[in-house]
Amino acid sequence: MTNDPAETRTCLVVDDSAVIRKVARRIIETLGFAVTEAEDGSDALLRCAEAMPDVILLDWNMPNVDGYAFLQALRQRPGGTGPKILFCTTENDVGAIARALRAGADEYIMKPFDRDILTAKLEQVGVVQADAA
Amino acid sequence: MTELEFDYLRAYLKQRSGLALTPEKRYLVESRLTPVCRRFGLATLRDLVGTLKVARDSAIEKAVVEAMTTNETFFFRDRTPFDLFRDVLLPQAMARRAGQRRLRIWCAAASTGQEPYSLAILLQEAGVKLAGWQVEIVATDLSTEVIEKGKLGLYSHFEVQRGLPVQWLLKYFTQIGEQWQIAPSLRSMVDYRPLNLLNGFEALGTFDVIYCRNVLIYFDTPTKADILGRLADRLGPEGALLLGAAETVIGLTDRLSPNPQHRGLYGVAAPVVRAASPVAPPVSQLRVAAR
Ligand SMILES: C[S@@+](CC[C@H](N)C(=O)[O-])C[C@H]1O[C@@H](n2cnc3c(N)ncnc32)[C@H](O)[C@@H]1O
Numbered sequence: 289m290t291n292d293p294a295e296t297r298t299c300l301v302v303d304d305s306a307v308i309r310k311v312a313r314r315i316i317e318t319l320g321f322a323v324t325e326a327e328d329g330s331d332a333l334l335r336c337a338e339a340m341p342d343v344i345l346l347d348w349n350m351p352n353v354d355g356y357a358f359l360q361a362l363r364q365r366p367g368g369t370g371p372k373i374l375f376c377t378t379e380n381d382v383g384a385i386a387r388a389l390r391a392g393a394d395e396y397i398m399k400p401f402d403r404d405i406l407t408a409k410l411e412q413v414g415v416v417q418a419d420a421a
Numbered sequence: 422m423t424e425l426e427f428d429y430l431r432a433y434l435k436q437r438s439g440l441a442l443t444p445e446k447r448y449l450v451e452s453r454l455t456p457v458c459r460r461f462g463l464a465t466l467r468d469l470v471g472t473l474k475v476a477r478d479s480a481i482e483k484a485v486v487e488a489m490t491t492n493e494t495f496f497f498r499d500r501t502p503f504d505l506f507r508d509v510l511l512p513q514a515m516a517r518r519a520g521q522r523r524l525r526i527w528c529a530a531a532s533t534g535q536e537p538y539s540l541a542i543l544l545q546e547a548g549v550k551l552a553g554w555q556v557e558i559v560a561t562d563l564s565t566e567v568i569e570k571g572k573l574g575l576y577s578h579f580e581v582q583r584g585l586p587v588q589w590l591l592k593y594f595t596q597i598g599e600q601w602q603i604a605p606s607l608r609s610m611v612d613y614r615p616l617n618l619l620n621g622f623e624a625l626g627t628f629d630v631i632y633c634r635n636v637l638i639y640f641d642t643p644t645k646a647d648i649l650g651r652l653a654d655r656l657g658p659e660g661a662l663l664l665g666a667a668e669t670v671i672g673l674t675d676r677l678s679p680n681p682q683h684r685g686l687y688g689v690a691a692p693v694v695r696a697a698s699p700v701a702p703p704v705s706q707l708r709v710a711a712r
Contacts, residue, residue, distance in 0.1 A: 380578060382596050385587060396587040398578045405582040408495070412586055 297415055298322045298339065302332040302358065303347040303376070308399075312345055315403045319416055329353025333361055340367045343415045345397070345406075348377035348388070359391055372413040376401070422451060422466045429470050430454070430485075437486045438563055439619050439648075441641040453488045460484065487564045491639070494532040495583035497539045498634070502663045505683055506630065507543045510661050514629040515550065517659060523555045527628045527655070529618060530636035531560035534571030534603075534611065535580070540632070541607045542589055559625060561616035568613045574603035618648050627657050635665035642673065649674040653689055662687040 299321040301312045306327075313323045324341065326332035330353040332344070344362075348355040355375065362368040375393040377384065385396050394413045397405060410416040430450055434440040442450065454466055461481055463469050472481060497503045514524055528537045537560040544556055562568050581590050581601045594601040616622060618636070631652055637645045652662060653676035662677060663685055664670070670677040670687050680686040 380596075380599075382591060385591060389587065389591075398582060401582070402579065404495075405579060408583045411500070412584075 296320065296322050297343070298324065298341040299415075300324050300326060300332060300335055300341040300344045300371070302326045302329065302344060302350070302355070304328055304350045305347075308347070312406065315406050316345070316410075319407060319410065329355065329358030329361070332358050333365075336362060336365065336368070336371075341371050343372040343374065343410065343413065345374045345376050346393070348375060348379065348384070356387075356391055359393070363392060372415055374409055374413065422447070422470075426467055426470045429474070430466075433473060434486065434489055435641075437482070437619075438490065438617065439640040439644045440489055441639065441644070450489070454485060457481070457484045457488050483565070487566055490564050490567075492532045492564065492567050494535045494635070495580070496535045496585040498536065498584060499666055499685075500584075501683075502632070502634065502685055503539055503543060505663070505686060506540060507547070509683070510630050511543070511547060513659075514661075515554075518629065522553055524557070524630075525626065525628045526556070526558045527625065527631045528558065528560045529616075529631060529633040529652070531562050531567075531571060531613070532564075533567045533576075533580075534560065534574060534613075535576075535584070536560075536632055536634065537571070537611045538574065538603055538607055539584075541610045542593060544610065545593070545607060556610065558611045559628075560611050560613045561622075561625075563615070563617045565615050568615055571611070572608070572613050574608045575600050576603075577601075619644070622651065622655065625655060627655055627660070629657060629660055631656060631660065631662045633662065633664060634668070637668045638665060646673040650676050653677050656689050658689060660689060 297320065299316050301309050301316070301323060302325075303309050303312070304327050309325045309327075313325065316323050321343075324335050326335050328350045332346075333353070335341075346355045346358065353361070355377075359373060362371070372394045373392060374395045374397055375388040376397040376399060377388075378399045380398040388396050395409045397409055407416065427447055427450065431442045434442060451466065454469060458464070458466060458469050461469075461472075461484070463472060469481075469485070472478065473485065518524060526540060528540070531537050537558045540558055544551060560568075560571060562571075575597065577600055581594065590601065593604050593607055595604070633648075633652060637648065640648070649670055653674065656662060664687065666685060670679065676690055677687045678690040680688055
Protein backbone atom coordinates (compact mmCIF):
# COMPACT_ATOMS: atom_id res chain seq x y z
CA MET A 289 0.00 0.00 0.00
CA THR A 290 1.21 3.47 -0.85
CA ASN A 291 1.98 6.25 1.58
CA ASP A 292 1.47 9.02 -0.93
CA PRO A 293 -0.96 11.44 0.78
CA ALA A 294 -2.65 12.19 -2.55
CA GLU A 295 -3.54 8.49 -2.73
CA THR A 296 -4.83 8.19 0.80
CA ARG A 297 -8.47 7.25 0.77
CA THR A 298 -10.89 8.96 3.05
CA CYS A 299 -13.72 7.59 5.11
CA LEU A 300 -16.36 9.48 7.06
CA VAL A 301 -17.82 7.63 10.02
CA VAL A 302 -21.27 8.89 10.96
CA ASP A 303 -22.70 7.59 14.21
CA ASP A 304 -24.16 9.17 17.31
CA SER A 305 -22.27 6.70 19.48
CA ALA A 306 -18.72 7.82 20.26
CA VAL A 307 -17.81 4.21 21.09
CA ILE A 308 -18.88 2.92 17.68
CA ARG A 309 -17.05 5.78 15.97
CA LYS A 310 -13.91 4.94 17.88
CA VAL A 311 -14.08 1.21 17.10
CA ALA A 312 -14.76 1.87 13.43
CA ARG A 313 -12.02 4.50 13.20
CA ARG A 314 -9.44 2.14 14.64
CA ILE A 315 -10.26 -0.60 12.15
CA ILE A 316 -10.57 1.65 9.11
CA GLU A 317 -7.33 3.50 9.87
CA THR A 318 -5.38 0.26 9.89
CA LEU A 319 -6.66 -0.29 6.33
CA GLY A 320 -4.87 2.89 5.31
CA PHE A 321 -7.77 5.34 5.32
CA ALA A 322 -7.81 8.89 6.68
CA VAL A 323 -10.89 8.92 8.89
CA THR A 324 -13.16 11.81 9.86
CA GLU A 325 -16.14 11.55 12.18
CA ALA A 326 -19.58 13.08 12.46
CA GLU A 327 -22.14 12.52 15.20
CA ASP A 328 -25.28 13.05 13.18
CA GLY A 329 -26.50 13.72 9.65
CA SER A 330 -26.23 17.49 9.75
CA ASP A 331 -22.69 17.28 11.10
CA ALA A 332 -21.93 14.78 8.32
CA LEU A 333 -23.26 17.14 5.64
CA LEU A 334 -20.85 19.79 6.91
CA ARG A 335 -17.93 17.35 6.71
CA CYS A 336 -18.89 16.43 3.16
CA ALA A 337 -19.03 20.09 2.21
CA GLU A 338 -15.44 20.45 3.42
CA ALA A 339 -14.22 17.37 1.56
CA MET A 340 -16.19 14.62 -0.13
CA PRO A 341 -14.99 11.27 1.31
CA ASP A 342 -14.48 8.10 -0.75
CA VAL A 343 -16.70 6.08 1.52
CA ILE A 344 -19.18 6.78 4.30
CA LEU A 345 -20.03 4.41 7.11
CA LEU A 346 -23.51 5.61 7.94
CA ASP A 347 -25.63 4.87 10.98
CA TRP A 348 -29.36 4.81 10.37
CA ASN A 349 -30.83 5.99 13.66
CA MET A 350 -29.44 9.34 14.74
CA PRO A 351 -30.92 12.47 16.30
CA ASN A 352 -31.57 15.54 14.12
CA VAL A 353 -30.82 14.45 10.55
CA ASP A 354 -30.88 10.63 10.43
CA GLY A 355 -29.02 8.40 7.98
CA TYR A 356 -31.86 8.26 5.50
CA ALA A 357 -32.36 12.06 5.41
CA PHE A 358 -28.60 12.57 5.20
CA LEU A 359 -28.29 10.27 2.22
CA GLN A 360 -31.11 11.99 0.35
CA ALA A 361 -29.55 15.41 0.97
CA LEU A 362 -26.07 14.18 0.06
CA ARG A 363 -27.07 12.69 -3.26
CA GLN A 364 -28.44 16.06 -4.38
CA ARG A 365 -25.17 17.86 -3.73
CA PRO A 366 -22.48 18.32 -6.37
CA GLY A 367 -20.17 15.32 -6.07
CA GLY A 368 -22.66 13.72 -3.69
CA THR A 369 -23.07 10.59 -5.75
CA GLY A 370 -19.35 9.84 -5.46
CA PRO A 371 -19.01 8.34 -1.98
CA LYS A 372 -19.80 4.68 -1.49
CA ILE A 373 -22.35 4.29 1.28
CA LEU A 374 -22.17 1.51 3.84
CA PHE A 375 -25.32 1.60 5.91
CA CYS A 376 -24.72 0.35 9.40
CA THR A 377 -27.47 -0.34 11.90
CA THR A 378 -28.76 -2.59 14.64
CA GLU A 379 -31.93 -3.19 12.61
CA ASN A 380 -31.00 -6.47 11.06
CA ASP A 381 -34.26 -7.44 9.40
CA VAL A 382 -34.88 -7.93 5.72
CA GLY A 383 -37.22 -4.94 5.57
CA ALA A 384 -34.63 -2.53 6.95
CA ILE A 385 -31.96 -3.83 4.58
CA ALA A 386 -34.23 -3.53 1.56
CA ARG A 387 -35.19 0.02 2.60
CA ALA A 388 -31.52 1.02 2.90
CA LEU A 389 -30.75 -0.34 -0.56
CA ARG A 390 -33.71 1.49 -2.05
CA ALA A 391 -32.46 4.66 -0.37
CA GLY A 392 -29.20 4.25 -2.26
CA ALA A 393 -26.87 2.38 0.07
CA ASP A 394 -24.15 0.37 -1.68
CA GLU A 395 -23.77 -2.10 1.14
CA TYR A 396 -25.22 -2.89 4.52
CA ILE A 397 -23.48 -3.74 7.76
CA MET A 398 -25.39 -5.32 10.60
CA LYS A 399 -24.23 -4.37 14.07
CA PRO A 400 -22.34 -5.60 15.91
CA PHE A 401 -19.61 -5.74 13.28
CA ASP A 402 -15.96 -6.70 13.56
CA ARG A 403 -12.77 -6.09 11.65
CA ASP A 404 -13.36 -8.94 9.20
CA ILE A 405 -16.81 -7.74 8.27
CA LEU A 406 -15.81 -4.11 7.87
CA THR A 407 -12.83 -5.11 5.72
CA ALA A 408 -14.96 -7.46 3.63
CA LYS A 409 -17.60 -4.79 3.02
CA LEU A 410 -15.01 -2.16 2.08
CA GLU A 411 -13.62 -4.69 -0.40
CA GLN A 412 -17.07 -5.37 -1.79
CA VAL A 413 -17.75 -1.73 -2.60
CA GLY A 414 -14.31 -1.59 -4.21
CA VAL A 415 -12.54 0.92 -1.97
CA VAL A 416 -10.17 -1.71 -0.59
CA GLN A 417 -8.26 -4.11 -2.82
CA ALA A 418 -9.14 -7.70 -1.92
CA ASP A 419 -5.55 -8.86 -2.34
CA ALA A 420 -4.14 -6.04 -0.20
CA ALA A 421 -6.31 -6.81 2.81
CA MET B 422 1.70 -32.52 28.43
CA THR B 423 5.14 -34.09 28.09
CA GLU B 424 7.29 -33.97 24.98
CA LEU B 425 6.47 -37.62 24.38
CA GLU B 426 2.73 -37.08 24.60
CA PHE B 427 2.94 -34.14 22.23
CA ASP B 428 4.94 -36.24 19.78
CA TYR B 429 2.36 -38.98 20.01
CA LEU B 430 -0.44 -36.53 19.18
CA ARG B 431 1.53 -35.05 16.30
CA ALA B 432 2.11 -38.46 14.75
CA TYR B 433 -1.49 -39.43 15.43
CA LEU B 434 -2.89 -36.35 13.69
CA LYS B 435 -0.47 -36.65 10.79
CA GLN B 436 -1.67 -40.17 10.17
CA ARG B 437 -5.38 -39.44 10.57
CA SER B 438 -5.86 -36.15 8.74
CA GLY B 439 -2.49 -35.28 7.23
CA LEU B 440 -2.11 -32.35 9.60
CA ALA B 441 1.61 -31.56 9.91
CA LEU B 442 2.32 -29.75 13.17
CA THR B 443 5.63 -28.09 13.91
CA PRO B 444 6.94 -28.27 17.49
CA GLU B 445 5.89 -24.64 18.07
CA LYS B 446 2.26 -25.64 17.61
CA ARG B 447 2.13 -27.16 21.06
CA TYR B 448 -0.08 -24.34 22.31
CA LEU B 449 -2.58 -25.07 19.52
CA VAL B 450 -2.84 -28.70 20.52
CA GLU B 451 -3.35 -27.70 24.13
CA SER B 452 -5.96 -25.05 23.44
CA ARG B 453 -7.97 -27.18 21.03
CA LEU B 454 -7.80 -30.53 22.76
CA THR B 455 -8.46 -29.35 26.31
CA PRO B 456 -12.17 -28.86 25.51
CA VAL B 457 -12.22 -32.37 24.00
CA CYS B 458 -10.88 -33.75 27.29
CA ARG B 459 -13.63 -31.96 29.15
CA ARG B 460 -16.28 -33.26 26.79
CA PHE B 461 -15.24 -36.86 27.38
CA GLY B 462 -14.68 -36.49 31.11
CA LEU B 463 -10.91 -36.81 30.91
CA ALA B 464 -8.93 -34.75 33.41
CA THR B 465 -5.80 -34.00 31.37
CA LEU B 466 -4.23 -34.31 27.93
CA ARG B 467 -2.19 -37.14 29.36
CA ASP B 468 -5.42 -39.05 29.97
CA LEU B 469 -6.52 -38.27 26.45
CA VAL B 470 -3.30 -39.63 24.99
CA GLY B 471 -3.65 -42.69 27.23
CA THR B 472 -7.17 -43.26 25.95
CA LEU B 473 -6.16 -42.87 22.31
CA LYS B 474 -3.36 -45.38 22.84
CA VAL B 475 -5.40 -48.15 24.37
CA ALA B 476 -9.05 -47.72 23.47
CA ARG B 477 -10.70 -47.93 20.06
CA ASP B 478 -13.23 -45.22 20.77
CA SER B 479 -14.17 -43.74 17.45
CA ALA B 480 -16.10 -40.86 19.04
CA ILE B 481 -12.98 -39.61 20.83
CA GLU B 482 -10.76 -40.23 17.82
CA LYS B 483 -13.09 -38.27 15.59
CA ALA B 484 -13.39 -35.45 18.11
CA VAL B 485 -9.59 -35.15 18.39
CA VAL B 486 -9.09 -35.04 14.62
CA GLU B 487 -11.95 -32.61 14.01
CA ALA B 488 -10.95 -30.32 16.87
CA MET B 489 -7.57 -29.84 15.21
CA THR B 490 -8.91 -28.82 11.80
CA THR B 491 -9.16 -25.16 10.91
CA ASN B 492 -12.55 -24.57 9.34
CA GLU B 493 -12.22 -20.88 8.59
CA THR B 494 -13.99 -20.01 5.36
CA PHE B 495 -16.22 -17.34 3.89
CA PHE B 496 -18.37 -16.56 0.89
CA PHE B 497 -16.48 -15.65 -2.30
CA ARG B 498 -13.19 -15.99 -0.46
CA ASP B 499 -10.42 -14.04 -2.22
CA ARG B 500 -12.95 -13.17 -4.92
CA THR B 501 -10.67 -13.88 -7.92
CA PRO B 502 -11.30 -17.66 -7.93
CA PHE B 503 -15.00 -16.92 -8.19
CA ASP B 504 -14.68 -14.19 -10.82
CA LEU B 505 -12.61 -16.70 -12.73
CA PHE B 506 -15.36 -19.29 -12.44
CA ARG B 507 -18.04 -16.94 -13.68
CA ASP B 508 -16.03 -15.32 -16.46
CA VAL B 509 -13.74 -18.06 -17.72
CA LEU B 510 -14.23 -21.56 -16.34
CA LEU B 511 -18.01 -21.73 -16.57
CA PRO B 512 -18.29 -20.39 -20.16
CA GLN B 513 -15.44 -22.67 -21.21
CA ALA B 514 -16.87 -25.76 -19.59
CA MET B 515 -20.29 -24.99 -21.06
CA ALA B 516 -18.84 -24.73 -24.54
CA ARG B 517 -17.02 -28.02 -24.03
CA ARG B 518 -20.03 -29.81 -22.58
CA ALA B 519 -22.66 -28.37 -24.90
CA GLY B 520 -23.31 -31.91 -26.12
CA GLN B 521 -23.92 -33.59 -22.78
CA ARG B 522 -25.24 -30.47 -21.00
CA ARG B 523 -23.72 -31.74 -17.81
CA LEU B 524 -21.25 -30.07 -15.44
CA ARG B 525 -19.51 -31.49 -12.41
CA ILE B 526 -17.80 -29.37 -9.79
CA TRP B 527 -16.02 -30.56 -6.66
CA CYS B 528 -15.19 -28.59 -3.53
CA ALA B 529 -12.65 -30.91 -1.95
CA ALA B 530 -12.39 -29.21 1.45
CA ALA B 531 -15.72 -27.46 1.58
CA SER B 532 -15.86 -26.72 5.31
CA THR B 533 -19.19 -25.17 6.35
CA GLY B 534 -20.42 -24.67 2.79
CA GLN B 535 -19.60 -21.08 1.91
CA GLU B 536 -17.40 -22.14 -1.02
CA PRO B 537 -19.87 -24.52 -2.72
CA TYR B 538 -22.74 -22.10 -2.07
CA SER B 539 -20.79 -19.23 -3.60
CA LEU B 540 -20.48 -21.35 -6.74
CA ALA B 541 -24.16 -22.30 -6.52
CA ILE B 542 -25.08 -18.61 -6.41
CA LEU B 543 -22.98 -17.90 -9.51
CA LEU B 544 -24.61 -20.83 -11.29
CA GLN B 545 -28.05 -19.62 -10.27
CA GLU B 546 -27.16 -16.14 -11.53
CA ALA B 547 -26.17 -17.70 -14.86
CA GLY B 548 -29.65 -19.31 -14.75
CA VAL B 549 -31.07 -18.90 -18.21
CA LYS B 550 -27.89 -20.05 -19.89
CA LEU B 551 -27.89 -23.20 -17.81
CA ALA B 552 -31.56 -24.06 -18.27
CA GLY B 553 -31.79 -27.73 -19.16
CA TRP B 554 -28.32 -28.46 -17.82
CA GLN B 555 -27.51 -30.93 -15.13
CA VAL B 556 -25.09 -29.28 -12.73
CA GLU B 557 -23.66 -31.10 -9.80
CA ILE B 558 -21.60 -29.62 -6.98
CA VAL B 559 -20.00 -32.26 -4.80
CA ALA B 560 -18.84 -30.84 -1.46
CA THR B 561 -16.59 -32.98 0.73
CA ASP B 562 -14.76 -32.50 3.98
CA LEU B 563 -13.07 -34.61 6.61
CA SER B 564 -15.18 -33.16 9.38
CA THR B 565 -18.76 -34.38 9.63
CA GLU B 566 -19.55 -31.46 11.91
CA VAL B 567 -18.89 -28.89 9.19
CA ILE B 568 -20.71 -31.03 6.64
CA GLU B 569 -23.82 -31.03 8.81
CA LYS B 570 -23.65 -27.27 9.07
CA GLY B 571 -23.17 -26.97 5.32
CA LYS B 572 -26.21 -29.14 4.65
CA LEU B 573 -28.30 -26.97 6.92
CA GLY B 574 -27.01 -23.82 5.24
CA LEU B 575 -27.69 -21.74 8.33
CA TYR B 576 -25.29 -18.87 9.02
CA SER B 577 -24.82 -16.16 11.61
CA HIS B 578 -24.95 -12.51 10.69
CA PHE B 579 -21.14 -12.45 10.95
CA GLU B 580 -20.81 -15.27 8.44
CA VAL B 581 -23.20 -13.87 5.84
CA GLN B 582 -21.46 -10.51 5.95
CA ARG B 583 -18.06 -11.84 5.02
CA GLY B 584 -17.85 -11.75 1.26
CA LEU B 585 -21.53 -12.05 0.40
CA PRO B 586 -22.95 -8.96 -1.32
CA VAL B 587 -26.03 -7.75 0.54
CA GLN B 588 -28.18 -7.97 -2.61
CA TRP B 589 -27.51 -11.70 -2.74
CA LEU B 590 -28.21 -12.01 0.96
CA LEU B 591 -31.69 -10.64 0.31
CA LYS B 592 -32.15 -12.67 -2.83
CA TYR B 593 -30.94 -16.07 -1.69
CA PHE B 594 -31.36 -16.22 2.10
CA THR B 595 -34.23 -16.30 4.53
CA GLN B 596 -33.90 -14.74 7.93
CA ILE B 597 -34.59 -17.13 10.79
CA GLY B 598 -34.31 -15.25 14.07
CA GLU B 599 -30.72 -14.09 14.32
CA GLN B 600 -29.61 -16.41 11.54
CA TRP B 601 -29.85 -16.66 7.79
CA GLN B 602 -30.61 -19.79 5.83
CA ILE B 603 -29.72 -20.30 2.21
CA ALA B 604 -32.58 -21.03 -0.19
CA PRO B 605 -33.62 -24.67 -0.71
CA SER B 606 -33.01 -24.29 -4.46
CA LEU B 607 -29.32 -23.62 -3.71
CA ARG B 608 -29.07 -26.21 -0.98
CA SER B 609 -30.33 -28.87 -3.33
CA MET B 610 -27.56 -28.06 -5.81
CA VAL B 611 -24.87 -29.20 -3.37
CA ASP B 612 -24.23 -32.82 -2.55
CA TYR B 613 -22.37 -33.06 0.77
CA ARG B 614 -20.27 -36.11 1.59
CA PRO B 615 -17.67 -36.86 4.24
CA LEU B 616 -14.27 -37.57 2.72
CA ASN B 617 -10.72 -37.72 3.99
CA LEU B 618 -8.38 -36.59 1.23
CA LEU B 619 -5.78 -39.04 2.53
CA ASN B 620 -8.06 -41.84 1.38
CA GLY B 621 -8.94 -42.79 -2.16
CA PHE B 622 -11.51 -40.72 -4.01
CA GLU B 623 -11.57 -42.33 -7.47
CA ALA B 624 -15.20 -43.26 -6.85
CA LEU B 625 -16.22 -39.61 -7.18
CA GLY B 626 -15.63 -39.74 -10.93
CA THR B 627 -14.18 -36.86 -12.95
CA PHE B 628 -14.88 -33.17 -12.71
CA ASP B 629 -14.80 -30.08 -14.89
CA VAL B 630 -13.66 -27.87 -12.02
CA ILE B 631 -12.12 -28.73 -8.66
CA TYR B 632 -11.75 -26.25 -5.82
CA CYS B 633 -9.23 -27.55 -3.32
CA ARG B 634 -8.50 -24.41 -1.41
CA ASN B 635 -6.76 -23.73 1.87
CA VAL B 636 -6.32 -27.31 2.95
CA LEU B 637 -3.01 -28.43 1.38
CA ILE B 638 -1.25 -25.77 3.46
CA TYR B 639 -1.75 -27.98 6.51
CA PHE B 640 0.04 -30.98 4.99
CA ASP B 641 3.69 -31.89 4.51
CA THR B 642 5.31 -32.06 1.08
CA PRO B 643 4.83 -35.80 0.31
CA THR B 644 1.16 -35.59 1.34
CA LYS B 645 0.58 -32.52 -0.82
CA ALA B 646 2.28 -34.22 -3.78
CA ASP B 647 0.24 -37.39 -3.33
CA ILE B 648 -3.09 -35.55 -3.12
CA LEU B 649 -2.30 -33.28 -6.07
CA GLY B 650 -1.44 -36.28 -8.22
CA ARG B 651 -4.72 -37.94 -7.36
CA LEU B 652 -6.65 -34.68 -7.91
CA ALA B 653 -5.15 -34.57 -11.41
CA ASP B 654 -6.68 -38.01 -12.02
CA ARG B 655 -10.10 -36.58 -11.17
CA LEU B 656 -9.88 -33.82 -13.77
CA GLY B 657 -11.09 -34.20 -17.31
CA PRO B 658 -8.42 -33.36 -19.94
CA GLU B 659 -9.45 -29.69 -19.95
CA GLY B 660 -10.45 -29.54 -16.33
CA ALA B 661 -9.42 -26.78 -13.94
CA LEU B 662 -8.05 -26.96 -10.42
CA LEU B 663 -8.15 -23.99 -8.07
CA LEU B 664 -5.87 -23.84 -5.07
CA GLY B 665 -5.67 -21.35 -2.22
CA ALA B 666 -3.59 -18.19 -2.42
CA ALA B 667 -0.73 -19.77 -0.45
CA GLU B 668 -0.76 -23.07 -2.33
CA THR B 669 0.86 -24.26 -5.55
CA VAL B 670 1.68 -27.37 -7.58
CA ILE B 671 5.16 -26.15 -8.40
CA GLY B 672 7.83 -28.52 -7.13
CA LEU B 673 5.16 -31.01 -6.05
CA THR B 674 3.84 -32.68 -9.18
CA ASP B 675 4.37 -32.51 -12.92
CA ARG B 676 0.86 -33.78 -13.56
CA LEU B 677 -0.50 -30.25 -13.15
CA SER B 678 0.74 -26.95 -14.43
CA PRO B 679 -0.07 -23.37 -13.49
CA ASN B 680 -2.15 -21.39 -15.93
CA PRO B 681 0.10 -18.53 -17.06
CA GLN B 682 -2.82 -16.09 -17.23
CA HIS B 683 -4.50 -16.73 -13.93
CA ARG B 684 -2.86 -17.07 -10.55
CA GLY B 685 -4.19 -19.94 -8.47
CA LEU B 686 -5.54 -21.79 -11.53
CA TYR B 687 -4.01 -25.08 -12.63
CA GLY B 688 -4.66 -27.48 -15.46
CA VAL B 689 -3.62 -30.99 -16.35
CA ALA B 690 -0.12 -30.74 -17.77
CA ALA B 691 -0.14 -31.48 -21.47
CA PRO B 692 2.59 -33.93 -22.42
CA VAL B 693 2.00 -33.49 -26.15
CA VAL B 694 0.50 -30.81 -28.38
CA ARG B 695 -3.27 -30.94 -28.12
CA ALA B 696 -5.61 -30.31 -31.02
CA ALA B 697 -7.47 -27.04 -30.67
CA SER B 698 -11.10 -27.54 -29.80
CA PRO B 699 -13.48 -26.06 -32.39
CA VAL B 700 -15.94 -24.77 -29.78
CA ALA B 701 -14.01 -23.90 -26.65
CA PRO B 702 -11.59 -21.03 -27.01
CA PRO B 703 -8.50 -21.37 -24.85
CA VAL B 704 -8.38 -19.46 -21.61
CA SER B 705 -6.02 -16.92 -23.15
CA GLN B 706 -8.72 -15.75 -25.55
CA LEU B 707 -11.27 -15.06 -22.87
CA ARG B 708 -11.04 -11.93 -20.86
CA VAL B 709 -11.69 -11.82 -17.15
CA ALA B 710 -13.71 -8.79 -16.18
CA ALA B 711 -11.21 -6.30 -14.82
CA ARG B 712 -11.71 -5.62 -11.14
C1 LIG C 1 -9.52 -23.67 6.07
S1 LIG C 1 -10.82 -24.75 5.57
C2 LIG C 1 -10.96 -24.29 3.86
C3 LIG C 1 -12.39 -24.12 3.40
C4 LIG C 1 -12.57 -23.61 1.99
N1 LIG C 1 -12.01 -24.50 1.00
C5 LIG C 1 -11.98 -22.23 1.83
O1 LIG C 1 -10.98 -22.07 1.14
O2 LIG C 1 -12.53 -21.28 2.38
C6 LIG C 1 -10.00 -26.31 5.54
C7 LIG C 1 -10.93 -27.52 5.58
O3 LIG C 1 -10.19 -28.69 5.26
C8 LIG C 1 -10.70 -29.77 6.00
N2 LIG C 1 -9.70 -30.83 6.06
C9 LIG C 1 -8.57 -30.88 6.82
N3 LIG C 1 -7.92 -32.05 6.62
C10 LIG C 1 -8.63 -32.72 5.68
C11 LIG C 1 -8.46 -33.99 5.06
N4 LIG C 1 -7.43 -34.78 5.34
N5 LIG C 1 -9.40 -34.37 4.17
C12 LIG C 1 -10.45 -33.58 3.86
N6 LIG C 1 -10.66 -32.38 4.42
C13 LIG C 1 -9.76 -31.95 5.32
C14 LIG C 1 -11.05 -29.16 7.34
O4 LIG C 1 -12.01 -29.93 8.02
C15 LIG C 1 -11.55 -27.77 6.94
O5 LIG C 1 -12.94 -27.72 6.86
